[in-house]
Amino acid sequence: MSAFAADLVILTIRKGELHVLLVVRGIEPFQNERALPGGFRRQGESIEDAAIRELGEETGMPDGLVALEQVGVYSASDRDPRGSVVSCAFLAIAPNLPIPVPAQGSDVKDAGWVPLSKLGGGEALAFDHDRILRDSVDQARDKLQYTTIATAFCDEEFTIGDLREVYEVVWGVPLDRANFHRKVRNATEFIVPTGRTRSSGGALGRPAELYRAAGKVSVLASPILRGSLVARR
Amino acid sequence: MSAFAADLVILTIRKGELHVLLVVRGIEPFQNERALPGGFRRQGESIEDAAIRELGEETGMPDGLVALEQVGVYSASDRDPRGSVVSCAFLAIAPNLPIPVPAQGSDVKDAGWVPLSKLGGGEALAFDHDRILRDSVDQARDKLQYTTIATAFCDEEFTIGDLREVYEVVWGVPLDRANFHRKVRNATEFIVPTGRTRSSGGALGRPAELYRAAGKVSVLASPILRGSLVARR
DNA sequence: TCAAAAGTGTTTAGGATACACCCATGC
DNA sequence: GCATGGGTGTATCCTAAACACTTTTGA
Numbered sequence: 001m002s003a004f005a006a007d008l009v010i011l012t013i014r015k016g017e018l019h020v021l022l023v024v025r026g027i028e029p030f031q032n033e034r035a036l037p038g039g040f041r042r043q044g045e046s047i048e049d050a051a052i053r054e055l056g057e058e059t060g061m062p063d064g065l066v067a068l069e070q071v072g073v074y075s076a077s078d079r080d081p082r083g084s085v086v087s088c089a090f091l092a093i094a095p096n097l098p099i100p101v102p103a104q105g106s107d108v109k110d111a112g113w114v115p116l117s118k119l120g121g122g123e124a125l126a127f128d129h130d131r132i133l134r135d136s137v138d139q140a141r142d143k144l145q146y147t148t149i150a151t152a153f154c155d156e157e158f159t160i161g162d163l164r165e166v167y168e169v170v171w172g173v174p175l176d177r178a179n180f181h182r183k184v185r186n187a188t189e190f191i192v193p194t195g196r197t198r199s200s201g202g203a204l205g206r207p208a209e210l211y212r213a214a215g216k217v218s219v220l221a222s223p224i225l226r227g228s229l230v231a232r233r
Numbered sequence: 234m235s236a237f238a239a240d241l242v243i244l245t246i247r248k249g250e251l252h253v254l255l256v257v258r259g260i261e262p263f264q265n266e267r268a269l270p271g272g273f274r275r276q277g278e279s280i281e282d283a284a285i286r287e288l289g290e291e292t293g294m295p296d297g298l299v300a301l302e303q304v305g306v307y308s309a310s311d312r313d314p315r316g317s318v319v320s321c322a323f324l325a326i327a328p329n330l331p332i333p334v335p336a337q338g339s340d341v342k343d344a345g346w347v348p349l350s351k352l353g354g355g356e357a358l359a360f361d362h363d364r365i366l367r368d369s370v371d372q373a374r375d376k377l378q379y380t381t382i383a384t385a386f387c388d389e390e391f392t393i394g395d396l397r398e399v400y401e402v403v404w405g406v407p408l409d410r411a412n413f414h415r416k417v418r419n420a421t422e423f424i425v426p427t428g429r430t431r432s433s434g435g436a437l438g439r440p441a442e443l444y445r446a447a448g449k450v451s452v453l454a455s456p457i458l459r460g461s462l463v464a465r466r
Numbered sequence: 467t468c469a470a471a472a473g474t475g476t477t478t479a480g481g482a483t484a485c486a487c488c489c490a491t492g493c
Numbered sequence: 494g495c496a497t498g499g500g501t502g503t504a505t506c507c508t509a510a511a512c513a514c515t516t517t518t519g520a
Binding site: 177 | 496497498499500501502
């Protein structure tokens with residue numbers, strides 16, 4: 001039997017740490033084990049449609065909440081004990097996502113945000129999902145450098161501080177505040193000012209200017225180099 | 234009916250121009266029209282295995298001749314008139330490839346190298362292969378900037394002039410010879426000298442030092458910026 | 467000895483770096 | 494006022510850019 005599935009790596013930042021959305025499987029194989037959300041494609045569905053549908057069923061995330069990006073296809077013949085299952089992995093990075101709630105009658109028992117630091121090494125997930133998760137996070141780290149994908153981690157409107165937090169959390173290094181500000185401010189086709197500032201929010205200090213993404217995710221003419229913006233002290 | 238296929242975008246440089254490997258289909262749908270090589274996955278095969286097998290059958294390229302890289306999955310429900318066919322697209326870039334020869338009994342009538350310049354816009358290829366080709370070439374152009382993939386376009390041993398030709402042909406711009414030389418020579422984890430020089434080859438002038446790739450294709454710490462190396466005159 | 471291609475030197479300009487220093491707000 | 498985070502100024506350093514120059518071969 002040959003089947004086609006989608007698996008999703010949904011990343012978000014919570015309390016200054018990178019989290020991934022995981023489910024606990026309610027059925028065999030790998031019952032009661034943790035896995036990435038995902039499932040089988042149905043007739044007439046594109047694989048992207050299947051991914052969005054499964055995300056909604058298994059975690060309650062509404063359609064259109066996140067933009068999906070393909071990571072790759074996983075088709076090793078031994079990746080699923082049920083037989084030949086080809087899976088397409090998708091990556092999404094989004095801010096302030098709600099606590100997931102599996103739909104009644106779905107194949108999962110539970111769903112929740114798990115900090116990546118709590119998954120260190122080892123065989124933590126079902127199927128080849130450890131590998132898929134690692135590839136996806138690597139892709140996210142690389143893409144921060146040379147694309148404008150970081151804006152997808154933020155709200156519609158965001159401050160440069162919000163954007164910097166994305167880089168710091170995903171890269172795991174502190175960046176120089178002043179130089180980061182200038183770098184992204186001067187980059188073309190990255191962020192555009194809205195003219196508003198963030199008045200409320202409980203944050204201390206001077207209100208920050210608000211920006212929005214300049215357009216679709218694109219390749220940066222001048223990359224945000226990881227090595228060079230790291231703060232020394 | 235749902236089926237899973239692989240399509241291949243094989244690029245090479247011939248006479249200073251970027252060429253793609255195309256076939257003429259021998260069966261319906263799109264009989265007698267040009268398409269990318271590719272075909273259906275068989276039981277127990279990974280999708281990569283299927284891609285390599287089809288490449289051999291349809292164009293006579295031996296196994297292991299090229300390293301394949303995933304481009305993406307194409308699964309729109311109307312992309313194939315036969316019904317629901319999910320295709321995974323692969324990209325390979327390689328030097329000095331032979332003239333293709335379709336195997337007897339394969340589904341293609343002919344195979345050959347076609348310069349990209351002869352395909353300008355329009356609906357030149359079967360299925361959604363125009364789209365797949367465009368996405369693949371875009372990916373190759375971007376990856377030249379921030380990965381060491383250009384070495385995959387060259388032979389096992391190559392000169393810096395060979396490497397520069399890859400950039401110039403794929404990007405379609407002339408680069409400053411001297412600055413390109415220093416940039417790639419000083420980049421870490423890109424190229425390593427072999428100590429030999431290229432004596433023969435019919436080329437005029439001083440023999441060039443030979444290099445080989447430093448390792449697997451990786452992300453460059455300092456990207457080869459397209460805009461900045463372009464020669465002005 | 468001449469043309470052709472490889473490789474190196476050198477000046478200059480612009481951007482990155484590492485800070486120091488102001489600005490605006492809540493308490 | 495003062496702590497906190499946002500924003501700007503600036504001296505220094507480093508690399509990219511432009512192009513002249515030298516080296517090594519074949520004819």
